[in-house]
Amino acid sequence: MNAKIKIGVAIALLGCHLFILFPGFFAPYNPIEQNRDFPYRPPELPRLRDAAGNWHVRPFIYAATGDDAGTPARQAAVPIHFFVSGARYQIAGSLHSRYHLFGTENGARVFLLGTDELGRDQLSRLLYGARISLFAGILATALSLAIGLAVGTFAGYYGGVAGAAVVRVADFFIALPWIYLLLAVRAFLPLRLGAGWSFAVIVIVLGFIGWARQARIVRSVVLAARERGFVRAARGFGASDFYLLRRHVVPQTFGVLLTQATILIPQYVIAETTLSFFGLGMSEPHASIGNLLSALQHYDVLVSYWWMYVPAVVLVPLCLGYSAVASAVHDRFGKAYL
Amino acid sequence: MRKRSFLALGLLLFARSVAPNSANVEGGAGRSESGRLIADARPADDTIGTYGGRLVVPLRSEPKTLNPVLAADNYSRDVIWRTMGDLIHINRFTQQTESALALSWQVSRDGRRYTLQLRPDLKFSDGHAADADDVIFSFEVYLDAKVNSPQRDLLVVGGKPIEVRKIDAHTVEFDLSQPYGAGERIFDSIAILPRHLLEPGYRAGKFSEMWGVNARPIQIAGLGPFKLKEFVLGQRVVLEKNPYYWKQDRSGNTLPYLSEIIFVFIPSADSEVLRFQSGDVDLETRLNAQNFSLLGEKGAQLVDGGSSLEYSFLCFNQNDLRGRSLPEVSQRQEWFAQKNFRQAVSLAIDRQALVRLVYKNRAEALWGNVTPGIKLWRDAALPAPARSLDKARELLRAAGFRISTSSDGTPVLYDSHNQPVNFTLATSSSNAERVKMAALIQADLQELGMRVQVVPLEFRALLDRVFQTYDYDACLMSLASGDADPTADINVWRSNGAQHLWHLGESKPASTWESEVDVLLDQQLITTDTAERRRVYNRVQEIIAENAPVVFLVSPHMLAAAKPGLGNFRPAVMEPPTLWNADVLYWKK
Numbered sequence: 001m002n003a004k005i006k007i008g009v010a011i012a013l014l015g016c017h018l019f020i021l022f023p024g025f026f027a028p029y030n031p032i033e034q035n036r037d038f039p040y041r042p043p044e045l046p047r048l049r050d051a052a053g054n055w056h057v058r059p060f061i062y063a064a065t066g067d068d069a070g071t072p073a074r075q076a077a078v079p080i081h082f083f084v085s086g087a088r089y090q091i092a093g094s095l096h097s098r099y100h101l102f103g104t105e106n107g108a109r110v111f112l113l114g115t116d117e118l119g120r121d122q123l124s125r126l127l128y129g130a131r132i133s134l135f136a137g138i139l140a141t142a143l144s145l146a147i148g149l150a151v152g153t154f155a156g157y158y159g160g161v162a163g164a165a166v167v168r169v170a171d172f173f174i175a176l177p178w179i180y181l182l183l184a185v186r187a188f189l190p191l192r193l194g195a196g197w198s199f200a201v202i203v204i205v206l207g208f209i210g211w212a213r214q215a216r217i218v219r220s221v222v223l224a225a226r227e228r229g230f231v232r233a234a235r236g237f238g239a240s241d242f243y244l245l246r247r248h249v250v251p252q253t254f255g256v257l258l259t260q261a262t263i264l265i266p267q268y269v270i271a272e273t274t275l276s277f278f279g280l281g282m283s284e285p286h287a288s289i290g291n292l293l294s295a296l297q298h299y300d301v302l303v304s305y306w307w308m309y310v311p312a313v314v315l316v317p318l319c320l321g322y323s324a325v326a327s328a329v330h331d332r333f334g335k336a337y338l
Numbered sequence: 339m340r341k342r343s344f345l346a347l348g349l350l351l352f353a354r355s356v357a358p359n360s361a362n363v364e365g366g367a368g369r370s371e372s373g374r375l376i377a378d379a380r381p382a383d384d385t386i387g388t389y390g391g392r393l394v395v396p397l398r399s400e401p402k403t404l405n406p407v408l409a410a411d412n413y414s415r416d417v418i419w420r421t422m423g424d425l426i427h428i429n430r431f432t433q434q435t436e437s438a439l440a441l442s443w444q445v446s447r448d449g450r451r452y453t454l455q456l457r458p459d460l461k462f463s464d465g466h467a468a469d470a471d472d473v474i475f476s477f478e479v480y481l482d483a484k485v486n487s488p489q490r491d492l493l494v495v496g497g498k499p500i501e502v503r504k505i506d507a508h509t510v511e512f513d514l515s516q517p518y519g520a521g522e523r524i525f526d527s528i529a530i531l532p533r534h535l536l537e538p539g540y541r542a543g544k545f546s547e548m549w550g551v552n553a554r555p556i557q558i559a560g561l562g563p564f565k566l567k568e569f570v571l572g573q574r575v576v577l578e579k580n581p582y583y584w585k586q587d588r589s590g591n592t593l594p595y596l597s598e599i600i601f602v603f604i605p606s607a608d609s610e611v612l613r614f615q616s617g618d619v620d621l622e623t624r625l626n627a628q629n630f631s632l633l634g635e636k637g638a639q640l641v642d643g644g645s646s647l648e649y650s651f652l653c654f655n656q657n658d659l660r661g662r663s664l665p666e667v668s669q670r671q672e673w674f675a676q677k678n679f680r681q682a683v684s685l686a687i688d689r690q691a692l693v694r695l696v697y698k699n700r701a702e703a704l705w706g707n708v709t710p711g712i713k714l715w716r717d718a719a720l721p722a723p724a725r726s727l728d729k730a731r732e733l734l735r736a737a738g739f740r741i742s743t744s745s746d747g748t749p750v751l752y753d754s755h756n757q758p759v760n761f762t763l764a765t766s767s768s769n770a771e772r773v774k775m776a777a778l779i780q781a782d783l784q785e786l787g788m789r790v791q792v793v794p795l796e797f798r799a800l801l802d803r804v805f806q807t808y809d810y811d812a813c814l815m816s817l818a819s820g821d822a823d824p825t826a827d828i829n830v831w832r833s834n835g836a837q838h839l840w841h842l843g844e845s846k847p848a849s850t851w852e853s854e855v856d857v858l859l860d861q862q863l864i865t866t867d868t869a870e871r872r873r874v875y876n877r878v879q880e881i882i883a884e885n886a887p888v889v890f891l892v893s894p895h896m897l898a899a900a901k902p903g904l905g906n907f908r909p910a911v912m913e914p915p916t917l918w919n920a921d922v923l924y925w926k927k
Contacts, residue, residue, distance in 0.1 A: 034781050036691050088746055096746075118695060118777060192666070192762055192791065284777045284792045298770055299608035300628035 006328040013321040020130045024089025027124035028103045028110055032285035033087065035109060035119035043114040043122075043307050050077050063108030078108040114307035116295060120285075126311055129287035133276075134318075136202045136288070137268035141261050143207025144268075148214025149257065153250060155215065156222025157241070167219065170212035178209050182280050195286050202281050206268050214260060218253050225252040255329075262326035266319040273315070289315060386589050387905050387924025392598035395917065396610045396619045400603045401575065404558060404566065405549035406529035407479055410488045416914050417575050417601055421463065422529035423561030423584075425454055425473070426522045430910035430918035433714060433822040435522050439468075439530055439561060439584070449517030449866040454525075456508040461582035462532045463565035464556075470504045475533040475540075477502040477512075485545055492524060496864075500524075517864045519871050520823045532559045563594040563921035575601040585921055595905075595924035599917075614638070620904060623916045625897040626771065627698040633899045641909045643896035645702045645710035648818040650772065652687075652763070652779065652889040654680060656841045656848075657808040670761050670811050673753060678737035680886040682730040685723060687782050692892050696774045700895040706883045707831065709893035711911040712822045717876040720883050727785055734786065741787045751787030760789035761811035764803065767794030775891065776814050804839060814891075815839070822912060824875045828859055831882065840887050851885045 019026060035041075046059035056079070063078040084103035088096055104110055113122040155166035182205060193201065225231060231248045239247075269289070275281040276290020277297070284291070292311040295301045301308050401414035406422050409415050427438035437443075440454040460468040480487050481499045493500045496516035503511045518524060535557065539548045549558055555566040561584070564577035577599045585593045602619065604610045611629045613619045622633065634640055654674035655667055673679045689703035702709065705723070708716040723729075731741060738754035751759040763780065765772045776792040783790050790812075795803070803810045817837070819826040829835035833847040833856050847853035858878045865871040883890075898909040898916050905924045909915045917923075 032781075034778070036688075036695060036778075039695050117774060118781075193793075283794060284773065285780060298628065299611055300632050303632065 003328070006324050009321050009324040010328065013318075013325060016318065016321070017134065020127060020134055022091060023124070023127035023131050024091060024097065025099065026101050027089075027121070027127045028086065028100050028112075029121045029124045030087040030089070031120065031125040031128040031287050033120065035115060035121075038109065038111070038115050038119040039117050040305050041111050041115040041119065042305075044111055046080055046110075046112075047077075061104075061108075061110050063104070063110070078104050078106060078110075080110060081105050113310055114305070116292075116308070117301075122292075122307060122310065125287040125292055126289075126314065129282075129289050129292050129311065130314065132199060132282055132286070132288040133269050133272045133290065134265075136199060136206065136272045137265045139203045140206030140210065140268045140271075141264040143203060144210035144214050144264060145257050145261060147207065147211035149218050149250070149253060151211065152215035152218025153222050153245060153253070156219035157226055157245060157249060159223070163219070167216065170215050173209070173212035179274070179278065182275065182278075193283075195282065198282050198286070202272055202275060205275065205280075206271050209271070210264060210268070214257075214264075217256060217260065221253045221256050222249055225249045255332075259326055259330040262322050262329050266322040269318065270315065384587070384906055384908075384919075384922055386587055386591065387595035387922060388927050389595050389924070390597050391595075391925035392600055393596050393621065393904070393920075393923060393925075394600045394602060394619045395621045396604040396613060397575075397601045398603075398605060398607075398610075400572065401551060401569075403550055404553055404569070405545075406560075407485060407487045407489070407531070408546065412913065416917060417577070418529075419527070419562065419914065420564045420577055420599060420917060420920050421558070421560040421562040421566060421580070424526055424528055425456075425530065426525040428523055428526040428821070428912070430912040430915070431908060433712075433910075433912065435526070440525070443522060445521065449521075449864075450514045452512040452514075452522065452525075453505070454510050454512070456510070457584055458508060460561060460584055462559040462561060463580040463582055464532070464535075464559040465582055466532060466534050466559065468530065468532070468561060469507045470510050471507075472530055472533045473510045474502055474504050475537060476529065476531040479531060479536070479540060479545065480528060482545075484543075489528065493528070495524075517866050519863050519865050520821075520825050521866065523821065523823060526821075530561055535559055564599055567598070573603065577601075583921070587922065594921040596920070599920060614899065617901075620901045621916055622899040623909070623914070625899060627696075627700040627894070627897065630700065630897040630899070631698060637902060638899045639902055639904065639907055641898045641900075641907070642700060643711075643898065643909045643911050643915065645893045646818070646896040646911045647709055647711050647820075647822065647893075648816050649704055649707070649709050649893045650775065650814065650816040650891045651704075652683065652812060652814055652891060653804075653840050654812045654888075655808060655810055656887070658841070658843070659808060662808060664809055667809065667811060669757075673759060673761075674812070676737050677885055678733040679739075680889060682733040682737075682786065683783065683788075684886050684889045685726050685730040685733070686786050687779055687889065687891065688725050689891060690725075691778055691782075692775050695778065696771050697892065697894055700897060701892040702895075704890040704893050706879050706890060707827065708824075708879055709819070711893065711896070712819065714822060715824055715872065715875055717879040719876070720879055730786055749785065749787035750789075758789065759787065760791070762791045762793050763812045763814055764793045764795050764800055764810045765814040766797040766800050768797055771894070772814050772816070779814070805842065808842075820913070824859075824862055824871075824878070828863070831878065832856055832859055849885075851881050852887075855881055 044061045046061055048059060049055050050060070056077070058079045060077040060079045063076070080102050081104065082102050083099055084105060085098045086100045086103050088098050090096055102110070111121055111123070113126060116122060116125070151166055151170070155163035226249055231244060234244055234248060272281055272288060273290035273293060276288045277294045281290050282288040289311045295308050296312075397413050397416060399411075399413045401409070401417045402411055403409050403414050404418055406418045409418050423439050425438060425440040426435050426443065428434070429436045439457060439460060441457045443452055443454045445452055456470060456473070462468055477493070477500065479485055480489055481493055483490065495514045495518050498515040501513040503513070505511055536545070536548060539545055551569060551571060555568065558566050563580055563583045563585070565580045566575070567578040568574075568576040579594055579597050583593055587593055604613055604619070607626065607629065610619065610622060611625070611632065614622050614633065625633070630640065630642070656671060656674050659668050659671065693699060693701045693703055703722070706717065706720045710716055734741070734751065739759070740752045741749050742752060744750045753759055763776050765776050767773065773792070773794050780790040780792050800813065804813055804815070817827075817830060830837045830839070832838065833841075833844040833852045838844065841848055844852075847856055855878055858874050862871045862874045862878070865874060896909060896911045896915055900907045900916070903926045905926050906919060906922045907916070908919060910918055912918070
């Protein structure tokens, strides 16, 4: 992959993050709002040409309606408007707004990605859910790398029995069957874990699961770095361990850490998906990509409602994007230190 | 009187529960024709079948034993009861008793003595004759406290074990210490055991080791339509036709029609459906509504048997928490203890949405403790109030609650101490229907300003909290009655019942209404007049509905499917739903 493509991918990825950063604006509805007349409503794409063959300047949809039995039926065309007022949402945890990128003005529903079993808008849930999954991935990566850096630097720089012990502990952590342990741990956690705590638990769990591998990588970099000529020279001039670590050794791990970060984030996004898939992550009614995908555990959903796969499809370009960025970062920084 | 109710939580292990009923003075009887006895009480549209073929049936888990006395799980019973016979049997379709190994029976006027006349010429599946000695031996084993049969409690009436006496080779007398409301239902699912095979081991104190999963087919015999042919651990159990089975169809043909039944072990519901669609299995029982709709597209015989004996409910933790360090739960119990609070929750829940969205209209909304599937005992006059948020708010205000609006425009409910009302709702994470119901209830209660946090838990972790630690606020669960008789649920509704979920271990009734329910339940147990018993039990239903100790939600339908060629496929709501008439199932030519 040449450099221009990698830059393009990085920009696309950044745009994707911005998109997910403000789900309230891009999502037409509150992700937990149930539209009980529209369970498993298939996606309805905006149209410019109606059933009679007439063209429209403004995109429209055939709005979802429900009869008494909850069976959707088509009705009149409803124009889609932009920057419409709708459900109230928060921006960055403090500001409030009611403006959404698109919607209708007569209260008709637009389900661009269809609805789930409770009639909740899948697009809105995907945007809010991706935010949770992505940020869980980013924060857990930061936690993993921080622990890995501290432990790996200690083990690599000081070595000896303590270093060997740290390596064995890391091996032990890598070998643990985490999913089964987590299932058991969840049973003992307090029931009253709010959405914020659920999120924190995911981040902490992922962060702690991943530190061991990072520690081993950092240790190997530090082992090489401490024997470099300029480090030995500085030590010969009487530099303290703290100075050597801060000035010469730890900076040499940054390239590797950056590369690892771009690899870990998508891995942790998928790990969050796995945790939520098994009911260990965000709980109802909050969305994450994992609990959106957990609907696919059921055979009837698997074979009947194709739009429930969309969250999985979204993961693919996201992970590929991170992979491309990891490759670029490695080219730029990683090789210099290894 | 110790009563048993084999109620299954969540997983719905429909262990049979027997309850005495309507001991009229004269019992039923089989009919005699051409010197052979004919099964009676068959639905009129049972067709005459053709011989041969095998039926492949999925089983979620392999049997843990082949011993009918020790079997406690449904999967073992599904297999065992195809090979065993009982004296008087509950017809799963009509929910009434009918003669089985007992040709006729009589009940004394005081309702305490049953005299059963056995059919002549009964033979076990190994060809050995069966008589009153086998009956005496069977009851001796079931009543032996050392054997610890899960059905022993059933045979202890008024605190005393049933006394069994042989009158002659084909007549047995049973004495009860007090009249028993459900009458001859007590004899259902008490297997008559082959004394010649089991007595030596039993006398040697080795009964619990007998007829385990490693037993050889030659060591096992019963009076059911099939006998064990092969048990391959982890794979399958094969039953073959019992040539000595006593029953005939109405044309005098010996039963069963099928040559073999093969149980294959398939661990998940979705896998079962896939195997059914691929033609590997012939029968599907306990389908969920979603998979039921899928099979409808494949040309299978689908049966919606209507409301089952299962009912789901929302249960608030009202246990006595003294001595337990659960301050937050204790604080919320102030709300849960208020009838108005529970009634308001009940009024706010949109049961029709549960029926429509969770069960695709294959369930019944429920306001009482008896499902429509229990045809004989449901109080049809019980009120079914429509959802009304206004009435719910009135009830809450009357109880001192206050509803205000938060900054984001959503309602918030405060109690009389100005504390916001929020609680957790625990449910089984492995049950998709219940998780979905919890999400709907969460949204419904939000409209009253209650903040409900849904917590899906691994099923055993949930049971541990509900039955052991009491560390939960509210839970969403299901129970399934083991029998279509009031006595089946007595352990739930009696204040000291082992399944009195919302308040376990009550040493005495916690309220006057619970006290009244206890008295009425005891009264119906010894009432032999059906009309009077119904009146008493209707009153129990009224009290429970009025006081809403739990909030009843829905009763799902019994859904089953079979391949198109299976004749006499007539699922019932009682266990086992599809194999209860295995002796008359046949493949159409």
